[in-house]
Amino acid sequence: MSFFCMAVTQSQARLRLNVMITATGVMDNEQVYRSYAVELTRYATGLVGPFDAADVVTDACLKAFSARRWPEVSNRRAYLYRAVLSVATDHHRSTLSRRLREMKVASPETAPQQDVDLDVLRAVERLSVQQRAAVLLTYWADLPGEAVADRMGISTGAVKRHLARARKHLEEWLS
């Protein structure tokens, strides 16, 4: 009978532990999400434009939270930034161009009411998602080259290359 008691106690303890882990996991994710949702949405806006930013952030967070390595991730902010960049890269690059074309042909009544800065959107339209990320992390987040490279998961040389190419594409804007 002592074995029976011991087994039940272990089983109950394991059950309690599972519940605790599950509960803690949900709470942590929600806290993490609330801490970074605003900046991630701004970052995503820079990457894919204002129309799809929310979807990209939602997809990125869902993927990050369900990743097997998520519980062991020490720098969750950086991980989420990389997840947003990854989902934004998946996102078809022509989406922004398409949205702009749709806006152009849409009648004023049917055009989206969201405040958009068409000059800026047209300026960044030619940049790749990676180039946009390098520009945003450098000039918006004010990160040094090494930190930009770390957050994008590329080398500092590649960051410099993305920035140089972005500036080349933005020559008209800069002049």
Added chain:
Amino acid sequence: MSRSDDRKMKELVDRLVAMSPEPPPFPEEVSVTQREESSKMRPILVFAGAALVVLLAAGIPLLLARGGGDVEPVATTTSTVASTVTTVSEATSTTGAAPTTTSPVVTTTQPAPTTTTEAATETRGVVVFFMQAPENSFTGNPALVALATTVQASPEASDALAALQMLTTDELFLPDGIETMIPDPVDVVSVTREDQVVTVDMNEAFLDGAGGLLADMTMLNQLIFTAGEGVEIAEVLFTVGGQPVTAFGSEGLDLSQPVGRDAFLDQLNSVNVDAPVFGMPGDPLVVTGFANVFEATVSLELIDDAGEVVVEDFTTATCGTGCWGAFRFETGLPDLDNPLLTARVFWHSAEDGSPSDVVSVPILWGDDVQWPDYTVQPSTP
């Protein structure tokens, strides 16, 4: 970059970010996912409960027959382990008798790290595939580019293993212009080849993918192209711990069957260059690759160190406008003071004629170019 440009860049990003909408609400599906995961535990707990009842049913009469005592649970455990060992040894002997390729994979799981420096190695030239973000990309997909380098490998290690271990090494130093989508924790454990199928056994980190569908497929393209380099009509079968991979990466791709180089082509740039490889000279210069471009017309430019176009050419790929075709250029190297050139391969946009999906490969030759060497371990003793 002037201070004025700096200020304008900041103004641009501020205006861009100012369009940001309200952040979306916390994705509730996370809670559902977590609950699903916890609910997955329930059958295990039910099974554990049932097993407990069976154990008790079998154990109590045993306890009574032996006059009781607390040692029986231990005896029960020992009995279970013993039967497991028997099963494994039977399975091993069966495998050994059958003419299969299972045993080499089993024996190469844990190469001893201490033998690295002591083992005799030889310098081996390998070609490894990386990715490049193309200029003026039409689709946003990455391009595959090849890098030639040498590795210090054991004579027993196959070329594919040497190349893949270099591709997955954590200390990889990459020249500007190429990147890898393979995360640091991902490693190759062993490589075996049977007929036209190269079996690549990966560690568990492989299953997580690279963090997104496009990244996952780019990572697979890098591995597939590198594993199949120099092997005719090779397909790659990925395994983890010797088991087929049924769910890979963020979307759970089924990789339980061998995949060829054509498996994920549509997730690549429309122009991909497999020669010249980074760091490899050649005269005449041969530029080859595969493309899926409008009217199959692929263009080449050689740019000198001053940014001037010194060679211009175009060719027709074997297929185009919706299908993939191979292309090849052959040109003599121009007589230049500075032997640094960049080969740009692209197609002209049907819309405005601008170079699109441009892949740039620096052509470096001369004695002053040094690529890092890596020591890799053999998969078989």
